[in-house]
Structure formats: structure tokens, C-alpha cells
Amino acid sequence: MDESGMTEGLAHAEALMIEGQNDEALDVLLGIAEDAEEYVDRNCPTTDEVQWFSFPTIFERLAYRRVEKDPRELRDVGEPMDRLYGDLALAAVHTGDYDIATNALKQAVRWNPMGCENRLNLADLFRVNGDINEYLALTYSVFERASDARHLARAFANFSEYFLVQQKPRTAAAALRAGRRLGVRERALDHALDQAAGTTHDPDLVGDDEARDLLAQEGLPDGANAEIAICLLMCATDAAQAGQQDVATNLTVRARDLVGEDASMALLRLIRQSDEDLAADQGAAGKEDAPGEKGAADGAEGTAGGDADGR
Structure with a gap:
């Protein structure tokens, strides 16, 4: 093929x-x-x-x-x-x-x-077929994996609709508030927000702390998985070092959309500091190598640099 x-x-x-x-x-x-x-x-x-x-x-x-x-x-x-x-x-x-x-x-x-778009589309097909449990399970799986804030927003909209059917209007409002806080335009969320305005599940009726507590009671997060943001920023750092500025910018923006400007910048500083510390440790170790051992040490580092995960 x-x-x-x-x-x-x-x-x-x-x-x-x-x-x-x-x-x-x-x-x-x-x-x-x-x-x-x-x-x-x-x-x-x-x-x-x-x-x-x-x-x-x-x-x-x-x-x-x-x-x-x-x-x-x-x-x-x-x-x-x-x-x-x-x-x-x-x-x-x-x-x-x-x-x-x-x-x-x-x-x-x-x-x-x-690929969370495929997960969400599959969830919708299960809902059409009447399999609500699989619909919810696939939607829930997006919270841990989403690297696009729009997919996360769509997942919150799905759960808001479910909570409304379950006659839990404040929890539905909490899900909408969490989705709205992402600050992205997403069709399902936008529609849900329009429908919720002025009702018992209006996201303005709950504060951030209450929304977090209500979602936690249902086993849901109130935002993105920080591990995904870290992965985006790690790859952005590598791309920038390789001169791929467009790729680096795209990845950084995606991380920012997931966790916010302040959190993404804090994570980026930690990643850069970690890289600097690692480079310093490797430099110190290299100086301590005996001349006859240096080639073997370099070979080992080269193997580590080729790890399948790119780090």
C-alpha cells in the first residue's frame, strides 16, 4: 500500500x-x-x-x-x-x-x-441509536484527551444537556459555565448557551466555585487535563528549537486555549527550566567522563535522543 x-x-x-x-x-x-x-x-x-x-x-x-x-x-x-x-x-x-x-x-x-472529534462524532451516533451509556462514556473520555478547546466545550455541552434531562438544572448550568469559560466558539455550546439564557440552567446562576463542586459531584472536571497542555508546550518548545515557528505558535495557542494564558506561561517556564537543568546536568556529567569513556557516553545519549516519544 x-x-x-x-x-x-x-x-x-x-x-x-x-x-x-x-x-x-x-x-x-x-x-x-x-x-x-x-x-x-x-x-x-x-x-x-x-x-x-x-x-x-x-x-x-x-x-x-x-x-x-x-x-x-x-x-x-x-x-x-x-x-x-x-x-x-x-x-x-x-x-x-x-x-x-x-x-x-x-x-x-x-x-x-x-482524536477527540472522532470520539464526539461516534458519541453522537450512539445517542441517535439510543445508547446513552456509550454516548456519555465517549463524551467523558474527551475530558482527559482533548487538545482542542472546542472539543472540550462540546463535551461540556453534551453533559449539560444530559444533566438537564436528569432534572439537575444547576449542574447543567455548571457544565455550561465550564464550557463558556474556555472562551472558544463551538456550535453545540453556543446553541446551548442561547437556549439557557434566562432559564433555571443559566450559567450565570452559579459561580466558579459552585460550578467546580457540582461537576466534581458528578465525577467531572471543570477544565482541561493539564497533562495535555504540558504535552502541547513540550512539543512547541521542541518545534521552536527546530526553527518551526508556525508549528510552535499553533501548539502554544492550543495550550493557552485549554488552560488559560497565565497557566500556559507558567507551564512553559517550568518546561524551559527543566530543559535547562537537564542540559546542565548532562554537561556536568560529560566533563566528568574519562577520555576513553566519552564515546560510549555520547552513544548512549544519542540513543536516548531518539526515543519514540520525541523527548
């Missing part, structure tokens, strides 16, 4: 969907998926020691390690599998085939567990 061939095929299918040719796009994507699955079956066996993924960037890989704590060796399948199945799900929804869409989104989440 040729990666550039898959990428070209996906671009073609996406263009068909833009033009409204959803049936044709679905046929193209089903063919690509069949070829991809045959390739995976032949070349990417999952074992107790090895798992294959399709992380778009080093950030998702690092975040997966820190959040999931998966001890297995992570290998890159070398293909945009999450994009393939995300596209397949979209085409299937457009043609009304929700079974194909559900199965495709399950595969998208499997290949990139940090």
Missing part, C-alpha cells in the same frame, strides 16, 4: 464530497479501506508487546504515552488511517448508512485514540 497513493485517494474522495457526490466518495473510500485492512492484516500484527497506531504528529504520540500509560512498543503504520476512517464515516453519514459510519469511527478512534 503506497502512502502517497492513499493520500491522493483520500483527497479525491474529499473533493467528491465537497461537490456533493457522496455515493461516489463512499465507493472510493470503501475500496481504500479494503486495501488498507489487507495491508494491516499482513504487515501490522498486534501483540502483547507491540501496538500499531496512526498518530498524525509527535504530539499525539507523546500525549498517548502520558495519558494512557500504554507500556507496549508503539509503531507507526505509516498511513493516515484515522483520516481514512474519518472520511469514510462522513461519506456514510451523508448517504444515510449509519452502520458503516459507526464502524468507521470506531476504527478512527482505534488508530488515533487522541
